[in-house]
Amino acid sequence: MADVFCAWCRALIGQSPVDHSHGICRDCYQQMRGIPRLSEAELDALPFGVIILDERGTVLAYNKAESDLSGRIRTEVVGRNFFTDVAPCTSVQAFQGGFREFCRGDEPSRTFRFTFHFPTGPIPVQIVFLRMGSEVAVAVQKAIGPPV
16 A cells, blocks of 8 residues: 655645555645635735636636746736646646536536646646636646656
């Protein structure tokens, strides 16, 4: 059995029969579920990236942690299309396709791994989509361990 760590706080949350597994602990998940009620200053205080998108992929909010991770300036990102103007590497089925499926469905959240290809090099991340009415919060944290 392999240890399973929270992808956000790195706490041990259980055991898995597979070598490479991941999850999110209850405390971190509850913190993420509170994102829709946070002000811009509170979003900036989070230790992980947050991007708020409308159903078309327009960036409505972009917090400091995401700006630091991506090297993108918030004022140059908000109002632009995330998939075509901000992060074209996400215009693939694994990310944009999953986003579209998520928007059409009724899941409260969806978690997956992805690799952003920044000019400084690839960065594997853990992604969580969170439903916020007609908007989607995209929580982003650098991944730990090998890809699953």
